[in-house]
Amino acid sequence: MNQHKIxxxxxxxxxxxxxxxxxxxxxxxxxGKAQIIAAECIFCGHCEAVCPKAAITISGYEYEPINxxxxxxxxPDQVLAAIRFRRTxxxxxxxxxxxxxxxxxxxxxxLTHTSKNAQxxxxxxxxQKKQEIEAIAVRLLRRIxxxxxxxxxxxxxxxxxxxxxxxxxxxxILITADDAINAHLAAQNMEFVAExxxxxxxxxxxxxxxxxxxHKIRKRLxxxxxxxxxxxxLGYPKVKYLRSPRRESLKVNIY
Numbered sequence: 152m153n154q155h156k157i158x159x160x161x162x163x164x165x166x167x168x169x170x171x172x173x174x175x176x177x178x179x180x181x182x183g184k185a186q187i188i189a190a191e192c193i194f195c196g197h198c199e200a201v202c203p204k205a206a207i208t209i210s211g212y213e214y215e216p217i218n219x220x221x222x223x224x225x226x227p228d229q230v231l232a233a234i235r236f237r238r239t240x241x242x243x244x245x246x247x248x249x250x251x252x253x254x255x256x257x258x259x260x261x262l263t264h265t266s267k268n269a270q271x272x273x274x275x276x277x278x279q280k281k282q283e284i285e286a287i288a289v290r291l292l293r294r295i296x297x298x299x300x301x302x303x304x305x306x307x308x309x310x311x312x313x314x315x316x317x318x319x320x321x322x323x324i325l326i327t328a329d330d331a332i333n334a335h336l337a338a339q340n341m342e343f344v345a346e347x348x349x350x351x352x353x354x355x356x357x358x359x360x361x362x363x364x365x366h367k368i369r370k371r372l373x374x375x376x377x378x379x380x381x382x383x384x385l386g387y388p389k390v391k392y393l394r395s396p397r398r399e400s401l402k403v404n405i406y
Contacts, residue, residue: 155194155211157187162206169198169207193268233346235395240351243320243386252348253322256385259344260337266330272337275372275379277323285316287368288361295364316358320386323355325362325372325379334380341383351388358382 165183177188178198185198185207199207199216253276260272277284293311300307309315317323324341328334342352359382362368369379 153211158208162204168201172197172201195268238392240388241318242389244389246387247321256341259340263337263340265333271329275325320384322385324383326381327379331380338381353384355382
């Protein structure tokens with residue numbers, strides 16, 4: 152991560168909004184002006200975002216913050232409908248994903264809030280090497296399948312075909328992070344944007360499992376310290392589901 156520094160200029164009017172909103176309690180009021188207490192900070196940007204006079208800036212970032220000119224809220228019924236009718240896709244069209252769509256999906260991952268503002272999420276795209284990597288994974292899974300069959304009855308019914316992991320989808324994204332929760336949060340946001348663009352998504356738990364076992368694949372992908380937490384398989388769905396899936400009744404405990 153780049154080096155960052157918080158600067159407060161003369162436009163500060165001492166309103167204390169930044170002080171009250173700082174999760175690190177790292178700002179105080181001195182002679183009617185806001186002042187940073189310590190250089191150590193999580194640089195979450197709350198102070199910069201809340202300041203009515205744009206008096207606070209954080210250096211070291213490639214992109215400038217975007218001003219919010221009007222409050223934008225998602226339609227709750229549409230959000231619930233997207234969740235309600237979401238299905239895991241395993242049948243994909245032979246159609247590539249346009250670069251602008253991929254850019255939007257990555258932007259959703261990049262903008263995801265992370266614990267302690269770690270911003271530790273990164274991405275690996277399987278494109279030209281997708282078939283090569285999948286072939287290695289298939290060979291490994293075929294070798295260990297007899298062992299898996301002993302513990303998983305459903306696994307016994309699965310045939311390990313050449314397209315077992317990616318189902319001929321055009322793109323596969325591996326999401327890596329030091330904190331697994333951050334990777335899952337990014338994956339969820341990326342899924343929403345992907346489906347908003349008409350894509351189908353598969354979370355390939357099988358490939359993530361094999362990746363953790365295969366030193367050969369990790370070496371090919373340059374994975375050393377960060378862990379690959381989520382595998383997103385993306386493509387335009389070949390199938391259309393006409394009804395929502397059944398779910399168990401809501402379970403809520405209130406104390």
